[in-house]
Amino acid sequence: MSNQNIAKEIVHLVGGEQNISSLVHCATRLRFNLKDNKLADKENLKKLSGILGVVESGGQFQIVIGSHVSEVYKEISKTTNTDASEKSPNEKKGSIGAQIFEVISRSFSPLLGALAGAGMLKALLTILTMTGILSAESGTYFILSAAGNAVFYFLPIFLGITISTKFGANPYVGGAIGAALLEPNFTSLVNNSGDVSHFLGIPVVMMDYSSSVFPIFIAISIYAVLDRFLKKIIHKEIQMFMVPMLSLVIIVPLTVIAFGPFGVTLGNLIGQGISFLATQSGILTGAIMGGAFTFLTLLGLHWGLTPIVLANLAGDGDPLLAMASAAIFAQIGVSFGVLLKTKDKNLKTLAGSMLLPGALSGVTEPIIYGLVLRYKRTLPYIAVSGAVGGAIVGLVGAKAISFSFPSFLGIPAFSPMGLYTIAILISFVCATLLTVVLGYEDKQKNVEANKTESEQQSLKQEVILSPLTGVIKLLADVEDEAFATEAMGKGISIEPTVGKAVSPVNGVVTTVFRTGHAIGITSDKGAELLIHIGINTVKLKGKYFSPVVNEGDRIIQGDLLVNFDIEKIKEAGYLVTTPIIITNSSSYTDVIDTNKETVQEKDDLLTLII
Incomplete structure (x- = not known):
C-alpha cells in the first residue's frame, strides 16, 4: 500500500480529521493527540498494511510505522490540518505525568534528526582523531566540530522554539528567550562578574546555560501562560510588538534570576542522584536500566529520559544512555538470532531488513513491533541480555560523552570505548544465543514438530474454506511487501477466475473497507481473517466492487460477501491477486496451506493449528 493510501486510512481510522487535535512524529511513530481516543479503531489500525503497532501512552495515540514514518506524516499533512490547536470539551488531558511526557516528546521530536546527526558527526570526529587521520588542531577539525557541537550548544534556542510551538505561543519569541541566555554580552558577565551580577x-547568580534543558522548559512554560494573558488585556492593534516586547522584558530577567538557577540546580541534582546510584551500585543501576528500557520503549515513555540525558551530557557525561544501550543491542541480537535460526525465507528477509537499521542507526522499534511482539518468547531474552549488558556498563562506569543513538556506528560516542564495546557485545551475543538455542516461537510449536501425523490432526482447530474460485499463489510471490513478508500475518493468495467472494467461515463481519476491496471477518472459533481483493486496488475508490455485507453482519460459510469485475480491474491496470490473511496467526502454532494448485469456492484452503 502506498504512503498516500496508508495516510488516508490512518486518518479515517483515528476518527477523521475532526478528531485530530494535533500530530507530530518521532523516529518511527506518528504521535496523535486525539479529541476522543474511543473514536479511533485500534484493532483495524493494527491490521492495516504498513503499521507495526498501536500504543496509547503518555496521553498520546501512537501509531508505529517504522523508519519511513516521515513520509506517511507528510502525506497526512497534505490533506489534514495536523496543527489544529482547538480542543474539544470532551478531550481528556490525562494525568500530570502524561502531560509532562507529552510536552517532552513533542519538544524533542522535531529535533531528533539534528541531535542524532550531530551526535554521529562527533563520534566520527572521535574516530578520525584517534586514528590520526585528522588533527585536533586543524581548521578542518574545528569546522566539523562546530557543525557537531552547534545543536547542543544552542539547545536552549531550539527548545525555546519547539516548546513554544507545543504550547501554542509564538515560537520565535520562545527562541529569542533561549538565545538571550547565550547572547555574548550576557555570557561575558559569567566570565567578568564572577558568580553574581x-x-x-536584585542579585543574579551567573551560570552557563549552553546545552541546558531544564531552565528553558521552565521559562517557556511560564512564557506560554504570560503570552495568553497579555493577548487578553492588550488591544489587538498593538499586540504584534507589545506582547513579544513585554514577554522578553518579563521572562528573560525572571529566567536569569529564578528559573535558570533553579533549572540548572534541578538538572544537577538529578545528575548527581544518578551518579550516586551508579557509585553505590553501578551493577544494579545498569541492570535495571538495561532490563527495563525495552518496556519503556514499548510504552513510548523512553523520551522522558532525554532531558536527563542531555543535562548529564552538558556535564561530564551520561551513564543512563550507556546503560540503556544494552537493551538496544539485545534487541538487535534477537533479530540476528531469528535471522540465523529461521528456515522461513520470508521471516529471514523480514529479520534482515529490521537488523540493518537497528545495527547502523539504533532505530529498533521495527524489531520490537515486527519481531518481538510477534514472538513474545523473545521478550525475556531481551530483558535478561539487557540487564547483563547494563550491569557490566555500570560496573565499568561507561558513559555517553555525546548524544548518539546506540548502534555499532555510535560506539565512539561512549567512553571508555573499549570496555563499553565489550559490555554491549555481551548483551548482543547473549540475546543472539538465547534466540538460537531456546528458539523464538512458543514451546507448543516446537512440540508440534515432533508429533505424529495423527497427533497433529487431533490438534486441528479450524479449517478455513476458500472464499474464491481460482489459482493458488504463494504469499511470498505477492507483489506487495506487506503481504509477501507476512508482516500482516500468515496465509495464502488466490488468482481469482470468478468475480465473487464468499465467506470462508461462520462468524461476524468486523470490517468492510469503504472502497469494498477488503473485508475483515472474525470466525466463531476466533480466527481473524482479511480478504484483500487485488493489489493497490484501494486506488480504484470502490469502482468495480459491490459489497453485499456490512460491518457487524452475522455470516455463515458460503454467504456472498462481495462481487467484483475482474476484467475491469485488470483493464484499470491492477492485479486481482487476492491474499487471504490470518491476521492473528501469532495465536496459532501453525497455519497450513492447501497443497492444491487450483481451488473452487468452499474448498479447504487453510488449516489452523493450536
Whole structure:
C-alpha cells in the first residue's frame, strides 16, 4: 500500500480529521493527540498494511510505522490540518505525568534528526582523531566540530522554539528567550562578574546555560501562560510588538534570576542522584536500566529520559544512555538470532531488513513491533541480555560523552570505548544465543514438530474454506511487501477466475473497507481473517466492487460477501491477486496451506493449528 493510501486510512481510522487535535512524529511513530481516543479503531489500525503497532501512552495515540514514518506524516499533512490547536470539551488531558511526557516528546521530536546527526558527526570526529587521520588542531577539525557541537550548544534556542510551538505561543519569541541566555554580552558577565551580577539591584547568580534543558522548559512554560494573558488585556492593534516586547522584558530577567538557577540546580541534582546510584551500585543501576528500557520503549515513555540525558551530557557525561544501550543491542541480537535460526525465507528477509537499521542507526522499534511482539518468547531474552549488558556498563562506569543513538556506528560516542564495546557485545551475543538455542516461537510449536501425523490432526482447530474460485499463489510471490513478508500475518493468495467472494467461515463481519476491496471477518472459533481483493486496488475508490455485507453482519460459510469485475480491474491496470490473511496467526502454532494448485469456492484452503 502506498504512503498516500496508508495516510488516508490512518486518518479515517483515528476518527477523521475532526478528531485530530494535533500530530507530530518521532523516529518511527506518528504521535496523535486525539479529541476522543474511543473514536479511533485500534484493532483495524493494527491490521492495516504498513503499521507495526498501536500504543496509547503518555496521553498520546501512537501509531508505529517504522523508519519511513516521515513520509506517511507528510502525506497526512497534505490533506489534514495536523496543527489544529482547538480542543474539544470532551478531550481528556490525562494525568500530570502524561502531560509532562507529552510536552517532552513533542519538544524533542522535531529535533531528533539534528541531535542524532550531530551526535554521529562527533563520534566520527572521535574516530578520525584517534586514528590520526585528522588533527585536533586543524581548521578542518574545528569546522566539523562546530557543525557537531552547534545543536547542543544552542539547545536552549531550539527548545525555546519547539516548546513554544507545543504550547501554542509564538515560537520565535520562545527562541529569542533561549538565545538571550547565550547572547555574548550576557555570557561575558559569567566570565567578568564572577558568580553574581545584578538586575535592578536584585542579585543574579551567573551560570552557563549552553546545552541546558531544564531552565528553558521552565521559562517557556511560564512564557506560554504570560503570552495568553497579555493577548487578553492588550488591544489587538498593538499586540504584534507589545506582547513579544513585554514577554522578553518579563521572562528573560525572571529566567536569569529564578528559573535558570533553579533549572540548572534541578538538572544537577538529578545528575548527581544518578551518579550516586551508579557509585553505590553501578551493577544494579545498569541492570535495571538495561532490563527495563525495552518496556519503556514499548510504552513510548523512553523520551522522558532525554532531558536527563542531555543535562548529564552538558556535564561530564551520561551513564543512563550507556546503560540503556544494552537493551538496544539485545534487541538487535534477537533479530540476528531469528535471522540465523529461521528456515522461513520470508521471516529471514523480514529479520534482515529490521537488523540493518537497528545495527547502523539504533532505530529498533521495527524489531520490537515486527519481531518481538510477534514472538513474545523473545521478550525475556531481551530483558535478561539487557540487564547483563547494563550491569557490566555500570560496573565499568561507561558513559555517553555525546548524544548518539546506540548502534555499532555510535560506539565512539561512549567512553571508555573499549570496555563499553565489550559490555554491549555481551548483551548482543547473549540475546543472539538465547534466540538460537531456546528458539523464538512458543514451546507448543516446537512440540508440534515432533508429533505424529495423527497427533497433529487431533490438534486441528479450524479449517478455513476458500472464499474464491481460482489459482493458488504463494504469499511470498505477492507483489506487495506487506503481504509477501507476512508482516500482516500468515496465509495464502488466490488468482481469482470468478468475480465473487464468499465467506470462508461462520462468524461476524468486523470490517468492510469503504472502497469494498477488503473485508475483515472474525470466525466463531476466533480466527481473524482479511480478504484483500487485488493489489493497490484501494486506488480504484470502490469502482468495480459491490459489497453485499456490512460491518457487524452475522455470516455463515458460503454467504456472498462481495462481487467484483475482474476484467475491469485488470483493464484499470491492477492485479486481482487476492491474499487471504490470518491476521492473528501469532495465536496459532501453525497455519497450513492447501497443497492444491487450483481451488473452487468452499474448498479447504487453510488449516489452523493450536
